[in-house]
Amino acid sequence: MSSLRSGRFREILPPSAIRHPPTDKSCMNLLRVFLLFATLLIYAMTVIASLSEGINWPSVAINDLMAFNWRSQFDTDFLIYLFLGATWITWREGFTPKGHFFAFLSVFLGGMFSFPYLLLATFQADGDPRKILLGIHFTRDCDAPGSDQ
Numbered sequence: 001m002s003s004l005r006s007g008r009f010r011e012i013l014p015p016s017a018i019r020h021p022p023t024d025k026s027c028m029n030l031l032r033v034f035l036l037f038a039t040l041l042i043y044a045m046t047v048i049a050s051l052s053e054g055i056n057w058p059s060v061a062i063n064d065l066m067a068f069n070w071r072s073q074f075d076t077d078f079l080i081y082l083f084l085g086a087t088w089i090t091w092r093e094g095f096t097p098k099g100h101f102f103a104f105l106s107v108f109l110g111g112m113f114s115f116p117y118l119l120l121a122t123f124q125a126d127g128d129p130r131k132i133l134l135g136i137h138f139t140r141d142c143d144a145p146g147s148d149q
Helices: 024-053 057-066 070-092 097-109 111-124 129-137
Strands: none
Touching (some): 024 057, 024 111, 070 097, 070 111, 097 111, 111 129
């Protein structure tokens, strides 16, 4: 494994066989475009659903959950995902009142809150994925030699 870290694999493979990954900046811009598109899409779908079905979404969600069919399975899976995301947001914000409020919004608004929250986080973190994931837990010590051990 140490030979891979020192770059010796380049001696084995010809330069044409080494695929260079996209730059961090291009990947972050792709994520930002996706989050912007997802935000616009979820708001549009919410407006359409509200106009056609009304705004009583809790009744629809509870009826779907209690039907014990494939929609129940999907909704249960989605609900667990929402709680997982809310837990991460609360942790990322340091278990502060703001973090708990953001977690509440992420559960009850889903992507309508979470997508813009992540989009804003990408700008606040200057595109650094570690800062995005770790939030207030990020320190410069992450860059110190031996910090990955």
